[in-house]
Amino acid sequence: MTRRGRPTLRTIANEADLAVATVSRALSDDPQIAPETRARVRQIAASQGYSPDRAAQRLRTGRTNVIAFLLNPHEEILGYGQSMIRGLTEALRDTSFHLVIMPVFSDRPTIEPVESILRNRLADGVIFSRTTPDDMRVRLLLEHGFPFVCHGRTELATPHPWVDYDNFGFAYAAATRLIAQGIRRPCLIPAPDGMTFAQHLRMGFLRACGDAGIAGEVLSGISLDDTPAAIQAHIRGLISNNSLPDGFVCPGEISAMAVHAACSDAGHSTRIVMKHTSGMADIIRPHFDSIFEDLAEAGMLMGRFLQRAIAGEPPQTLQFLQPAAPIAA
């Protein structure tokens, strides 16, 4: 009758000889509706293959049943988005939430997608990464009381949900391992300036060096955000400059491979400890010492946390620091 006879509350109401309102409440298990009525309605709904119209629900209630994931499509960390999305979809599985990818274009301000989500009520909650110590997005979202979980911590006073990886622990362990192997001039490939985790990496690395009484160097002029080609070029520069460190802490497999490629092309051998997120550490040759950061788990946690945040749970219980695993040889 309407378009294409899609079942609606009305078709159910007709068949059950009830009012639309009753059907609606029955389906939401309102205790005011007689238990037998609820059962009967559910049964009819199932037999008609009913499922509620999201647009109508959304219009009426203001709830979108959407979770937005802010993805920088050019993210350089290997498989970042992929793993995260895997975890998120897992967390959202069998819930009514849909996952919407909102791109963060690198030629536009980071805050833009957040503003548009707030302005147009495009989601019930939002997840993002690349968190900075004084993150504008976090500030804006807190101001609006809008549910979110970010990957990475801030230094803001107001507590908020986050999931982070212990990059300090990783860098500390990695540098320590290098030093134990006899490396005397370890260096760190830094994360892009401004990110909170860049500080964590740097501090973990320098702390380990300090504890060992060794001068560690943080490379400058290069970061994880750069292309493999740029990293290779930079390393080649160090080589021709005769200032190649003898050991590298690489916070990503791409940077590790780029460093290794540049060194090995020039006939230099080097020690590397890398963080990897893609699970491909086992097939890189030569083998590097490595630590695995489980981004899928991070995604799953963020998905779960966000749902709890939407349900109104306070932020203190929605924070988790993934520990750095021991180094896998």
Next chain:
Amino acid sequence: MTRRGRPTLRTIANEADLAVATVSRALSDDPQIAPETRARVRQIAASQGYSPDRAAQRLRTGRTNVIAFLLNPHEEILGYGQSMIRGLTEALRDTSFHLVIMPVFSDRPTIEPVESILRNRLADGVIFSRTTPDDMRVRLLLEHGFPFVCHGRTELATPHPWVDYDNFGFAYAAATRLIAQGIRRPCLIPAPDGMTFAQHLRMGFLRACGDAGIAGEVLSGISLDDTPAAIQAHIRGLISNNSLPDGFVCPGEISAMAVHAACSDAGHSTRIVMKHTSGMADIIRPHFDSIFEDLAEAGMLMGRFLQRAIAGEPPQTLQFLQPAAPIAA
């Protein structure tokens, strides 16, 4: 007044002293509305920061403004989803479409998400991959006249939109290269049985071998879908069996690296030509001959094609075969 004073057609209508309907039509540039009125309304709308409520539009028109991307979160091809999503978001940039990721769980039938999209009108169009010659999803979507673009071709008689990569061409070129290098027992790591492109790979590979008068082997008991560990184990089996081929065509960087790792661990050297999608061919050592498949471009094409399909364009012009580039040494 309503909730949180979000601007709506009504607030605009009030300010402009017009009826809601007029405002609606003015904003959609209906020629029936006086040009000056249209301008005035647009101006007021902008000043109020109006943007239409998607839920209401969707409820009223049946259009969702959503494009669904069916993603198998466990896809083994490196960065598959990531690159595809990058291309898609690029194609959807500055359109009114949102990108929704619908997971295809490997423990449930592939057709399920398609059914639910059709049943619940969750999107205006859908994009998916892992196409088979007699793809149920394609059949179902064609039956319903529902817009879609798939990555990979079918063997169905009804024309439909698709984007594919010339896997025949890749495999042919790869095998030819191996043979030219003196390989006498080339083999192919196959794609999972059932996928259309598995046939293309196989045929391209075998054709090249045949043209050269050489017996090529397609490995069995293993495929691209297997984990790196499984591939390594398989290769180790071949080695201990004393039946290791001397050259490999690998349709993915993961399989290439796994093959190389297993061989090099056992002290065997081997020739490999790989297809890569992650752009990291330059940092793998030793260097493999390789061909790049641009999945981001594929995603972008699919996004554009889908919009044209939704607009009613016939499928014949919405098909594109990405050519295999020459081998990069």
Next chain:
DNA sequence: ACCCAAGTTTGAAACGTTATAAATGCGATG
């Protein structure tokens, strides 16, 4: 017999938009 309360069900309105059909104003035509 009457009323009240508890237990159920229902009517009506609203969320913001668009499509249809009808109404309005106005200059020109007969």
Next chain:
DNA sequence: CATCGCATTTATAACGTTTCAAACTTGGGT
């Protein structure tokens, strides 16, 4: 002067859902 045609504008009714307050039932107590 009545009428037609044209260019604009508008009232109204949906789309499918939820919620509020009001309206029914009962059965029991007085």
